[in-house]
Structure formats: C-alpha cells, structure tokens
Amino acid sequence: MTPILQLDHLSKRYAPGHPPVVNDLNLSVSAGELLTLLGPSGCGKTTTLRLIAGLEQPDSGDVLIGGRNVTSPFAPPERRGVGLVFQDYALFPHLSVLGNVLFGLSHLPRAERLPRARETLALVGLTVFESRRPHELSGGQQQRVALARALAPRPTLLLLDEPFSNLDAQLRHATRQEIRSILRAAGTTAILVTHDQEEALAFSDRIVLMRAGQAEQIGTPHDVYTQPRTAFVANFLGRSNLLSGTADRHMARTALGIIPLQESRSGPVLVSVRPEHLRFTDDPAAPEVTIQAHEFKGHDITYTVTLDGNRQELLVHGPSDDLRPEGSRARLSVTQPARPVQ
Amino acid sequence: MTRRRPPLALLLPALLTVAGVLLPLVYLLIRALGAEGTELREIVFRSRNLDLLANTLLLTVGTLVTTTLVALPLAYLAARTDLRPRRALMLAGVLPLAIPGYVGAYAMIAASGPGGTIEALTGLNWPSPSGFWGALGILTLFTFPYLFLNLHAALRAQDPALEDAARLLGRTPAQTFREVTLPYLRPAWLSGALLIALHVLGDFSVVSLMRYPTFSAAIYQQYTAAYDRVYSAWLALGLLLVTGAALLLEARLMRGLHLARVSPGGAREVRTTPLGRARPLAWAFVAALVGAALIVPLGTIGYWLRLEQNPFAWASLWDALKSALGAAAIAAVTTTALAFPLAYIGSRAQGRLARFTERAAYLGYATPPLAFALALVFFSLKVAPPLYQTFPLLILAYTLHFVAEAVGPIRTSLSTATPRLEEAARLLGQTSRGALARVTLPLIRPGLLVSAAFVFLSVLKELPLTLLLAPIGFETLARNVWAYTEEAQYAAAAPYALALALSGAVLTLLILRRERRPTPRPPRPPKEQA
Ligand SMILES: Nc1ncnc2c1ncn2[C@@H]1O[C@H](COP(=O)(O)OP(=O)(O)O)[C@@H](O)[C@H]1O
Ligand SMILES: [Mg+2]
Numbered sequence: 001m002t003p004i005l006q007l008d009h010l011s012k013r014y015a016p017g018h019p020p021v022v023n024d025l026n027l028s029v030s031a032g033e034l035l036t037l038l039g040p041s042g043c044g045k046t047t048t049l050r051l052i053a054g055l056e057q058p059d060s061g062d063v064l065i066g067g068r069n070v071t072s073p074f075a076p077p078e079r080r081g082v083g084l085v086f087q088d089y090a091l092f093p094h095l096s097v098l099g100n101v102l103f104g105l106s107h108l109p110r111a112e113r114l115p116r117a118r119e120t121l122a123l124v125g126l127t128v129f130e131s132r133r134p135h136e137l138s139g140g141q142q143q144r145v146a147l148a149r150a151l152a153p154r155p156t157l158l159l160l161d162e163p164f165s166n167l168d169a170q171l172r173h174a175t176r177q178e179i180r181s182i183l184r185a186a187g188t189t190a191i192l193v194t195h196d197q198e199e200a201l202a203f204s205d206r207i208v209l210m211r212a213g214q215a216e217q218i219g220t221p222h223d224v225y226t227q228p229r230t231a232f233v234a235n236f237l238g239r240s241n242l243l244s245g246t247a248d249r250h251m252a253r254t255a256l257g258i259i260p261l262q263e264s265r266s267g268p269v270l271v272s273v274r275p276e277h278l279r280f281t282d283d284p285a286a287p288e289v290t291i292q293a294h295e296f297k298g299h300d301i302t303y304t305v306t307l308d309g310n311r312q313e314l315l316v317h318g319p320s321d322d323l324r325p326e327g328s329r330a331r332l333s334v335t336q337p338a339r340p341v342q
Numbered sequence: 343m344t345r346r347r348p349p350l351a352l353l354l355p356a357l358l359t360v361a362g363v364l365l366p367l368v369y370l371l372i373r374a375l376g377a378e379g380t381e382l383r384e385i386v387f388r389s390r391n392l393d394l395l396a397n398t399l400l401l402t403v404g405t406l407v408t409t410t411l412v413a414l415p416l417a418y419l420a421a422r423t424d425l426r427p428r429r430a431l432m433l434a435g436v437l438p439l440a441i442p443g444y445v446g447a448y449a450m451i452a453a454s455g456p457g458g459t460i461e462a463l464t465g466l467n468w469p470s471p472s473g474f475w476g477a478l479g480i481l482t483l484f485t486f487p488y489l490f491l492n493l494h495a496a497l498r499a500q501d502p503a504l505e506d507a508a509r510l511l512g513r514t515p516a517q518t519f520r521e522v523t524l525p526y527l528r529p530a531w532l533s534g535a536l537l538i539a540l541h542v543l544g545d546f547s548v549v550s551l552m553r554y555p556t557f558s559a560a561i562y563q564q565y566t567a568a569y570d571r572v573y574s575a576w577l578a579l580g581l582l583l584v585t586g587a588a589l590l591l592e593a594r595l596m597r598g599l600h601l602a603r604v605s606p607g608g609a610r611e612v613r614t615t616p617l618g619r620a621r622p623l624a625w626a627f628v629a630a631l632v633g634a635a636l637i638v639p640l641g642t643i644g645y646w647l648r649l650e651q652n653p654f655a656w657a658s659l660w661d662a663l664k665s666a667l668g669a670a671a672i673a674a675v676t677t678t679a680l681a682f683p684l685a686y687i688g689s690r691a692q693g694r695l696a697r698f699t700e701r702a703a704y705l706g707y708a709t710p711p712l713a714f715a716l717a718l719v720f721f722s723l724k725v726a727p728p729l730y731q732t733f734p735l736l737i738l739a740y741t742l743h744f745v746a747e748a749v750g751p752i753r754t755s756l757s758t759a760t761p762r763l764e765e766a767a768r769l770l771g772q773t774s775r776g777a778l779a780r781v782t783l784p785l786i787r788p789g790l791l792v793s794a795a796f797v798f799l800s801v802l803k804e805l806p807l808t809l810l811l812a813p814i815g816f817e818t819l820a821r822n823v824w825a826y827t828e829e830a831q832y833a834a835a836a837p838y839a840l841a842l843a844l845s846g847a848v849l850t851l852l853i854l855r856r857e858r859r860p861t862p863r864p865p866r867p868p869k870e871q872a
Contacts (some may be wrong), residue, residue, distance in 0.1 A: 053506075053510055054509075055506050055509070055510075076509065076514075077506070077509040077510045078509050078510070078511075078512045078513055078514060080510075082510060083510065084506070084507070084510050086503045086506070086507060088501070088503065090501060090503035090504050090506065090507040092504060092507070092508075092522060092525075093526070094525040094526065094528070103508070103511050103521075104510075104511030104512060106512060107512055149507075149511070150510075153511065153512065
C-alpha cells in the first residue's frame, strides 16, 4: 500500500547562507497513523508541517501525498487536501463558529454542507456554540473549533502544530485524550507537532525525534523510550543518567560498577540508565552515594545523588513510603540492562 | 486587580471638556429655535436645505468611495507586495496629508485655467476644477492618507495564519483576499472612513473655492455675506445632525466587529507577493498619484513664488508667521495639559467612566469646526461679550477641538507606565501625587511631546475656527493663504502656502517615524478574552 505521506530528502533553508532548517528529512506515514514530530523549539517542526501543507517551498527533495508528487510541479495549498490546525488556531474572527467550519466545505454540494458542519461540531461537542464568535469562546473551545474546521473537509492528512500548547495543564490532558479518540474514530491520518515529551508518548503510534532539521530517531513510543539511539534522545524523551565506561560484550565497567548492557559493545561506550532502573540497596559491594536533594512526586520520589567516586550527579526514583533525608548516605544498584547510546 | 476611582482633580477636566463643547451647542439650539413662528417655518422648509443636504451627503459618500479606490491599492502595494522602496510608497501615502485642503485647492486653481501654471509652462489649457468633481478630486487627493494609514497598518498586522488557513481550506489567493482579508479590513476602514467623513463634512474651504454648496459652505457664506444669524444657526444644526448620523452609523457598523487576533501566539511576518509583470502598472499608479497630490501643488507654489510679488504680501509674512507660531505653541501646551487627565482616566479606569472620558475627548473633534465656531460666537456674544474675538477664546476653541488628537499618543505611552510602577513607587514611600510626578510623568514625556507636536502643527493649518474667532488683525499663515486665494492673488498666497506645506511635512515625517496612525481617535479598550 502506498503511504499517505512521504518525505524524500526534504531540505529547506530560509535564506541562502543560513543553516538548513529542515535537512535531508525522510519520512513515510501510512493510512490511519498518528505520528508525532517531537523536538526542542526551533528544530524545524513547524517548517516541516508548512512544507507538507504547501505554505513553504522546499529547496530540494520531494513531498508525496497519496503517492502524488506535490512539489514538482508545485501544488498550492488549496489543492493538497491537507488540513492544518495552527498553534494559535487562526480562527476567522469575522465568522461564527459555524461559519468557520463551513468555510472549508464549499466544494461540497450545497445541501451537504450544513449537515457536515453540524456533524463535525457535534464530534467536538460544540453544537450549542455554533453561532458564537471565536472571541466568545474559551481557549479549549477555540481549540476544538480549529480542529472541527480542519476535520470537516475530511482531509487525507491532518497536521496539528502544537495545538495544546495554549491550554493549561489540566485542559491540555483532557483535550488531548478527546482529540485522539476523535481522530481514531474518524480514521484520520495525523501528524502532531509538539515539544512536550509526555504528549508525544501519550498521543502517538510513532514518534519522530527531530534535532536540527533531521530525524534523530523514528519508532513507537515504547521503542524510542526503551531503546534511545543517542544521548540526545535519551534525555529529550524522559530523563536519563548518562555514564561513560568500557564495554566488553554484554557488560560495561562504569562508575556504578560492572553493569549489564542491552546490546553487545566493545571499547569505550556511553550508556543511558533511566532513573527508575536505579534502586537503593543494602548490598555492601554496591557503590556509595550521598543524597543531595529529593523531589516528592506523590507516587514516587526523585532523588538527586552524587557518586562518592567521581562526584557525578545521578537521578534515582525511590518509593514514596521510604523518604531518605538530604545528606544521608546510601548504596545504589542497577536493576535493568543499560542502553548504549551515541 | 482593583481599580480605584480616579481623583476628582482628574475627573474635572473631562467634565469641563464636555461642558465646553456642549454649552455653546445648546446655545446654538436656543438661538435657532428663538425665531418667530413664520420665519422659522420659512427657514426650515426652504427647498435649498434639501439641496444642501443632498450635496453634502453626495460629496461625503463620493469621497469615501474615491479615497478607498486610491488608499486600498496603495496600502496593499506597500504592505503586501515586493514593490520597493517601501519608504517611497509610505511617503506617497502620507505626505499629501501635509497639504491642507485649501492649499491643495489653491494650487489646483492656480495651476489650471487660462494663465495658470500648466498653460504657462506647456501651452495646454487645462480646465479649472470646480463643482462636485473638483471638490471630490481635491478632497480625495488630500484626505486619502487617513484611510491609507489605517489600511496599511491593518494589512501589516494581519495574522498571516488566517490567509494560510483559508488556502488550506481550498481557497485561491483571490478568493482568500475577498473572503478573509477584506472582512478583516473592515474596522480599519470604518475608523479611517469616519475621519474622512468628518473632514469632508467639516470642510468649507475646498467646497467654497470649488463653488459646490454644502452645509459648511453655506454656513461660511451666511457668515461672510448675508449674515442671517438664525439661518446660520439652522444650517449649523443641520450639519451637526448629519455629523451625528455619521457617528452613529460608524458606531453601529463597528459594533460586534471584534477582529483582533483571537489568541496570541507565534506571530509570523506577513508574506509579500511578488508583483511580476504588474510592476510597471503599479509604478504608473503611484507616479500618477504623487504627480497629482504632491508635484502639481508644490510645483505650482514654486512657480508663483518666482513671479513678481505683491510687496504687502511679503511684508506681513513675518507677522503672520510669528502670530501663527505663537498661537500654535500656546494651544499645544493647553491642549496637552487637558489631554493628560483624559488619557490617564481613559487608560486606567474601566467601563463607563473610561468610555465617558474617551467620548468627551472626541466630542470637540467630531463637532464640525464651523458649527462649533458659530456656536462660540453666539455664546460669547450673549454670555460674555468681552470675550468675543479675543485670543483666550480662540485658544479655548483650539484646545477643545484638538484635544482628541493629543489623547492618542499620551495613551500609547501610558501603556508603558503601568499602574504596577506607580504601586511600586507608593510602596517605596511616595504619595499618589508623588508617584505620578516622579514615575508616570517622566515615563510618558515622549508621548506628551508627540501630542504637543501634533496639536502645534494642526493649529498652524487650522482655518475655520481662526477665521471666525480670531481677534481683528490677527494674521496667520492659513488665514492669509485663504484670503489671497479668495481674491485670486495666487502669487501673494504662495509664500504662506509654502510655509504651511513645509510645516505639514514636519508633521508627516513625525508620523512616519512614530509608525503610528495620526488619527486622533484613542484606541478602543481591548475586550476581555472569553
Ligand atoms: N519565515 C522564517 N524566516 C526565517 N527563519 C525562520 C522562519 N521561520 C522559522 N525560521 C527559523 O527556522 C528555525 C526553525 O523554525 P520552526 O520550524 O518554526 O521550529 P519549531 O517549530 O521546531 O520550533 C528557527 O530557527 C526559526 O527561527
Ligand atoms: Mg513551531
């Protein structure tokens, strides 16, 4: 089956001589998939979406939508069948909620437009607000209007540019869940852009970790979290302790002693150990640490500790029923094989 | 956040402003109704009234149409296309404001017809502008900048994501302009259009020179020639009614237009459209406009300056300059002083009080100057005869009329001097007066200076109030341009016109540097986000 979207060696710089904002990006998205572009601010996520939507032209490389090359010859945005939910929603202030949703339906026969718009508004639960103006709605409601407006024409591909970033934490969580199930129910293929790792993990079938215009790693949330390929990925998706050491096949000698590795390596190596894979122990052979600080999280406690040997700081998750005071001493053991990273 | 009631010392100026404008107008009403029954009926049902009304409305609507046809394309070229240099386009859009309508009319008359500049230089007999088309053309050329500035600012400020969104929802660029950009421009158009309408309604000079009778022209004629007091009062009332209707209509159309960006966020720069092969056409449009609005007037003034001069005209240039500058300077100070409390309340108070002060400031500006001047004449003659045709009364009229112009810049600068800073000063031991003097006033000094400059230059150009209220023998640049033009002494008018155009250019450059609209209308208070 041809993928819904394919990016083929896509590159873009905004001005000659400037570094590329998107740099030789390759990506393929299949029907019904929910994909997330995750990366720090400024890494080129928005630009990637704008290239897909036809709001920018690439310097080189191709965008294929449904197997059709839309970069050469260049197809303008109105002929790509792509929906976009803008970060600040970009609702038309001179139109009502219903007017905004109807705006994209002019290609439908007249009789079908209103039912389709109402149906989509019902999907996002905003039917009662249809005659309001955008500025009379709360942030979360505006967000859902923007989604309804983009969904109503049934685009083959929906792009969402940090759509939750203007919402407060609680609303953000609820809206995310809601929108995910709406997209699933409609069977829509969607690309979500975010710089929030928790959002990426919760939302997507696959994550693309972007860094400086390139895809650093692509995979399911589980795979990317448990098997980060680089130190950047290990730290951007969740928190991680990075230790240098010397590997000999499935073992490595590090400041935490000899620890098991997920994959065989040899020679100098950098390994990532998640805080939840460290545990306080009574084993007298385990390395000793001093507890510097603790953050109570409710379900557990995150400790910042320093290793006695090289004074390296480490993060450790401990159970919440066993609070260890700052300044006290403890020993650490590793519970899972560590991940060698680049 | 709590908002305290502003002190009475600040509220009083607002009340005095309202009283200062309304009392004379009430007196005008009394005067108008004071006639005998038969005389009254004869005046009110004169068929000429209907002609004046029709002419006034026709000219106002016509000017709104033509100024839009000029201002919108120019604003679009400057804001959204790759036509360069952009600064030249901005100057073309703003500099015509430097030329008062009567100077423009003078220049057009002196340039055309037998013996005019055009015939003298090229041998072509260019017909003299007159009547409806003449008035329409001249008012268009010298008032379109009000619309240009508003439309340009709006076109630059529009969130480009709106147009992107329309494209993604299937619209072509042309459809996007019609369905998204034009509706977005409506509030900017409305407030610019209101300024132009007020200007056209209040103008008596251009229409008089073009011999196109409108309410303002008729009032002036009554005042100078016939001087039928009751009839002038009725004409002024008619003009006030039309103006009030225009204000109501604008407020009505503006209602519910809330077109600001709905949510803040990553604002992108507006994109520019490459003009491609339309470029020569665009330049031709700009060149024609600059030719008509700037080169012809300035060229004409220059031409007449080189001709043999009436020695009397030059002799009084220095006196006129001195008295004009003096009056302008004094009015700048009094007006800014009155504007400060109005702006302060407008920006710090909320709800009804803020709206009240905003309207108080606007009232004097919206009242057609001839009607206001006439009302002041009647009022002073009846209530305080020694004040009639005195300098203090003239300054009072300037102050009440131009205070709205001074409020805008002060309000803008007040947004940097937030109440937080005054609160900080209070916690550091200042009294509320001390906080105002030591924190707020120094912070808004640039705004005060801009306000004073605006008023200074406006008073310099002002004609109707000066004509009706100035003391006998009080000559100003504006008054002399007008007097000599009325007598067809074009060479004698030239030095005064040049001095005015140059001082107008200073105002214009000030506006351009500030990159703000010169409109005296204070910004509307932002609505709360839902
Ligand atoms: N229109 C533009 N012109 C020039 N530079 C731009 C433009 N848009 C974005 N950039 C730059 O490109 C980089 C990537 O931007 P963007 O794609 O918006 O990143 P992200 O969405 O990941 O935060 C940033 O450094 C940004 O400053
Ligand atoms: Mg972005």
